[in-house]
Amino acid sequence: MFEDTKAVxxxxxxxxxxxSKLIDGIDEVIRHCRKLGKSVFFLTNNSSETRSQIFHKLRNMGIDCTFREVLTSGYAAALYAHRERLTNIYVCGSKNLVSECEKLSVHxxxxxxxxxxxxxxxxxxxxEKLAIASNVALKVDKVIACNKERSYPGEEDCLMPGCGGMVSSVEWCSGRMVDLTIGKPNTFMLKEVSEQLGLAPEEILVVGDNYDTDIVMAxxxxxxxxxxxxxxxxxxVSVENVGELLNLIGEPAKPE
Amino acid sequence: MFEDTKAVxxxxxxxxxxxSKLIDGIDEVIRHCRKLGKSVFFLTNNSSETRSQIFHKLRNMGIDCTFREVLTSGYAAALYAHRERLTNIYVCGSKNLVSECEKLSVHxxxxxxxxxxxxxxxxxxxxEKLAIASNVALKVDKVIACNKERSYPGEEDCLMPGCGGMVSSVEWCSGRMVDLTIGKPNTFMLKEVSEQLGLAPEEILVVGDNYDTDIVMAxxxxxxxxxxxxxxxxxxVSVENVGELLNLIGEPAKPE
Structure with a gap:
């Protein structure tokens, strides 16, 4: 069904x-994609860890990947700021986001x-950070959000507040909406993949579990x-579990 | 124009x-109201200080008032919870709000x-508090907000986040809206004044500076x-400064 796609x-x-737990069978799906000659990328709205941290996390979980294949909304936002030459940016985020920005000379x-x-x-x-950000929001040219995710799954089925929790409170207190959300469902990261590989949109297959971000972006x-x-x-196209991906993504690779 | 009102x-x-600064001339307006025989009340959406703290603040500023005349959205929310016999309430708020609740046996x-x-x-x-509140929001019967104020004025023209900053982030992360906002513009506090004094709504004059809360409530x-x-x-009815209130609120009291 997706035989013609060249990247996933x-x-x-x-x-x-x-x-901290790999999802059963996903490592096999990723290996399968590579055997079929497809490029693989990982796109995450996580903005509190660096690309490097997530790359190492994947490697430690046994996923064969390169640093270049990992894109985060924090890295994407820093890249956007760098390219647009936005000056004097106040970063309201984790130390990791600040350091991700630094790497692109966004201070x-x-x-x-x-x-x-x-x-x-x-x-x-x-x-205090909410107070600072709300006051900054009122005077600056552009306010960029890494993403507006409501939450992500934490330990023991608890939800952990996502970046959207920060964004919504700053928006409410200042009365100013953010100008741009760079993470999913924005297509910035996907466009980056497409440009790096010289692929058309229809040649890139998106696989995700979140309709509002992953599927809407695609x-x-x-x-x-x-x-x-x-x-x-x-x-x-919907599958109930990762195992079903194998047949959908392409003709099974021949046994070696 | 408001000669017939019996309370302000x-x-x-x-x-x-x-x-921490009294607004010029407001003490005279309050004294004037009392001389005219009007009852005086103070209604605030502040939910991070107790009634008692605000009462003392007013007295220290030279405003003649009684404890009973001060109503806060925190006290009002505790009173609501007490009257509705809401059980097992998790208080996501300041220590002062917790203590205000305790006084009404809302633990x-x-x-x-x-x-x-x-x-x-x-x-x-x-x-961490946002995470806790978001998870609690998903499982409880009622979520009550003291108010949804965006901000209040801080030092040096900085805005300080209001209760709405907390509420909006919990709502966004949990996807659950609060069931009830008890502070202004809800009429709960004003109804309390009306019942305490046995006055009809049209006999109570509301004087405020915020259209969305004070005037909408009225x-x-x-x-x-x-x-x-x-x-x-x-x-x-709009006045540009406190001085203009004197003539509006009622026939000037005779000099003593």
Whole structure:
């Protein structure tokens, strides 16, 4: 069904792993894709860890991948800021997001000097940071959110607040909406994959578990998609578990 | 114009004081109301300080008032919970809100035991508290917000996040909206004044500086209102400064 696709972009949290646990069978699916000669990418809205941390996490879980194949919304936001030459950015996010920005020479300035702001997930977010960000939001040119995810799954079925929890409170307190959300469902990361590989949108298959981010992004970009979900979505190919992906993604590779 | 009103309900932040500074002339207006035989009340959406703290703050600023005349959204929420006999309430708010609840025998339980939740302004709000509140929101019967104020004025023209900053992030992360907002513009506090004094809505004059909370509340309850603002609102009597209130509120008291 997706034999003609030349690359597969996997979501991470909920698709490849959940917390610190690899999802059963996904490593085989990824190896299968590579055997079929497809490129593999990993796109995550995680903005509180660096690309490098996520790359190492995947390797430690036994997923064969390269640093270049991992894209995060934090890296994407830093890349956007770098390319658009946004000046004097106040980074409201984790230390990792600040360091991700630094790598692209996007230096975080003090709130007083801010002309633009970037908001990412911050496990150390608190009232004082909310106050600072709300005041910065009122005076800057552009406010960019890494993403607006509501939550991600934590230990013992608890939900952990996503970047959207930070964004919504800053928006509410300042009365100013963010200008741009760079993570999924924005197509920025997918476009990056397409440009790196010189592939057309229809040649990249998106595999994810979140309709509102993964599948909507694929739809906006014109890419085919598979959602791993027990719920059936009218306009998406849906599988209940990872095992079913093997046959869908392409003719099984010949045994070696 | 408001000669027939028998009580005046003043908003606090922005009307009576701003931060730690009394607003010029408001003490004279309050004395004037009392001389005219009108009852005086103070209704605030502040939910991070107790009634007692605000009462003492007013007295220290030279405002003659009694404890009974001060109503806060935190006290009102505790009163609501007490009257509705809500059980096992998790209080997501300041220590002062917890203590305000205790005074009405509304004891804050641990998140695991929660059947209802109360959200108030908390200067110590952080990621962990957001995570707890979001998970509690998903399982309880009722979620009550003290108010949804965006911000209040802080030092040096900075805005300080209001209770709505907390509420919006919990709503966004959990996907569950609060069931009830007890502070202004809800009429709960104004109804309390009306019942305590046995007065009809039209006999209580609301004086405030915030259209969306003070004036909307008055409108919903059927009470007359004056807004102190340089902006003119179609359906509200508007004065630019506190001095103009003297003539509006009633025939000047005879000199003693």
């Amino acid at each position: 972009a996997f979501a991470l949290d909920g698709t490849v792993y959940r917390g 975080s300035v003090e709130p007083e000097e801010a002309e633009n702001m970037l908001i990412g997930l911050d496990p150390e977010f608190d009232y 739809g906006k970009f014109g890419s085919p998609a598979i959602i791993i979900s027990s719920h059936v979505y009218g306009d998406a | 309900a003043f908003a606090l932040d922005g009307t009576v004081y701003r931060g 804050s339980v641990e998140p695991e035991e929660a059947e209802n939740m109360l959200i108030g302004l908390d200067p110590e709000f952080d990621y 409108g919903k309850f059927g009470s007359p209102a004056i807004i102190i603002s340089s902006h003119v609102y179609g359906d509200a």
